[in-house]
Amino acid sequence: MPSTEPTVTRPLRRSFVKGLLGSTSFWMVGGHAHWAEALAEESKQSYHPSFFTSDEYRLLESATERLFPQDQHGPGARALGVAEFIDRQMETPYAQGDNWYMSAPFVQGPANLGYQLPFVPRDLYRKGLQGLEAYTRQQHGKSFPDLPVAEQEAILTALEGGSLSLGDVPGRVFFEQLRTNTLEGVFSDPLYGGNKGLGGWLMLGFPGARADFMDWVNQDGAAYPFGPVSISGETA
Template sequence: MPPMEPTLNNPFRRSVVKGLLGTTSFWMASGNARWAEALAAEAAQPYRPVFFDAAEYQFLESACERLFPADHNGPGARALGVAEFLDRQMQTPYARGENWYMSGPFEQGPANLGYQLPFIPKDLYRKGIAGVEHYARQQYGKGFVALSAMQQDEILTALEGGSVQLGDIPGRVFFEQLRTNTLEGAFADPLYGGNRGLGGWVMLGFPGARADFMDWVNQEGASYPIGPVSISGETA
């Protein structure tokens, strides 16, 4: 299991509770109706972000949806819970840069020699979101969330293209961080808060945690017939 804060928001626990609520053995074994009711109520509540403040979270809801929009292929980042995924990830060693070499000096060099900033993912988000908000107000007189989808896309395109600096952070660096984590949130196991209802996996035809294709090594190009399952046992 990945490190996670022991909170009722833990989606793994939520899905286990959801899965068990209908079973007799759960009710018999729980022995505490009040506890069970509290968990059931919790499972129905929207996620409360821990790292991001409300405005940052709204920014992520909007920006991630532009990167990965709902369309004819399937759900977008909002429906898949990508912002929730991001907030949960901010509470892991990854977001604290614990697997990156973060010793100085920090010298900048050619792009092909890789990331050389002194910022961990948490810093990139905090500074990057503030920087985009500032840029949006400068360019359009409004915050990012209040802009039209087309205007939001213009900003994201500018960030990706490398023409915008967000304070200490090149816009392109923030864009790549956001794109990477958004796609992770769309396609990681729902255990981490994204890929709600296995919507990302259904879109791709990925069967999730089945991990057994003994009979499907070669079916002459036929489509795999079984839908996805998550690590906790949820099916689409």
């Protein structure tokens, strides 16, 4: 499992969007509010999860949206199809732990020994989402997606800080997995289900899988004028 140091989500987002305001790519997403709404509607209508249940998928959409929310800079995780990306990942060898050593004993040791739990990513998600749902219903009387944004963020903050556990799954471990996969879904090639409309790349000013940059190699400081293109040839 990836091991990353979690950071506060909104400052994280601002940190990589901060430099875009004067770039060509930022102004290509003018009217982004309508664009984000259209992406979200398209995603909602066209995808049915294959691994997660409908309730788990709804929770996943809400949690990832809080980690990468829509704001004045562009669309959030829901519009970008992050939950779809994660659902598709659950059917891959990665999520099934095919290249992991998963034999007992499972003893939680010091951090430098890395991940020691008996759960591959798909099991971690299933147990984590079920634990999160049970916690919110017990403590708040509602499912996570039905809570006010402030309460959702407080719960995610508790997970990040390690003060909340989800049954057998440590809250911080689940948070790191969710945060890592959320960012992967935002910025990966749309081939994998996320980054709808190349919205993540537009916010970064990333040109994508263009085959030729030779005309721009020696133009130091010049703004690159073309939008991103995906592996499949989709353009923004």
